[in-house]
Structures are given as C-alpha cells and as structure tokens.
Amino acid sequence: MEALVRSGQVADIILACLVIEALALLAWRRVTGRGPLPATIVALLLPGAFLVLALRFALTGAAWPLIPAALVGALAAHLWDLRGRLRG
Numbered sequence: 001m002e003a004l005v006r007s008g009q010v011a012d013i014i015l016a017c018l019v020i021e022a023l024a025l026l027a028w029r030r031v032t033g034r035g036p037l038p039a040t041i042v043a044l045l046l047p048g049a050f051l052v053l054a055l056r057f058a059l060t061g062a063a064w065p066l067i068p069a070a071l072v073g074a075l076a077a078h079l080w081d082l083r084g085r086l087r088g
Contacts, residue, residue, distance in 0.1 A: 011056035018045050018052070043081040050074035 004010050022041050029035035036044065054070035056062075 008056045008060040011052050014052045018049050046077035047074045
C-alpha cells in the first residue's frame, strides 16, 4: 500500500475512477434520456480531477510549480461549476 501511495499510482486509480464515473453518467443519459448534460458532468468532476492531479504531483516529486497550477485549475473549475449551479 505504501508503494502505491509513494509512486502516485493511487492518484492514477482515483483519476481512472473519475473517468469511469463520467462515462457511466454519459451512458445513463444516453440510455434513459435523463441525467446531467455532458458539460454539467465535466463541471462536476473537473475540480476533483485537478485536486487529484495536484496530489499526484506532490507524491511523485514533480516540479513545484505544477502543484499550485493544478490547484488554480481546481479553483477555476469549481467556480465554473458554481456559476452554472447558481444560474440554474
């Protein structure tokens, strides 16, 4: 387990789960005609993906500017999602 975390693979697994979640939501919408629009799904999952990316950068010893860049990306994606929710 320690190796999984130290290598950053835990972040890769989480990102894969987010992709699977997005695909499942898209498939559900396609089959039922109900559920969130694709843009809403992206807005919902993107902030978390950026946070997990920041975690991966921190765990793998990536260049330090990548961590705050990913965090700024998470903030921007969160504000985009929030804007859409407040308008709706």
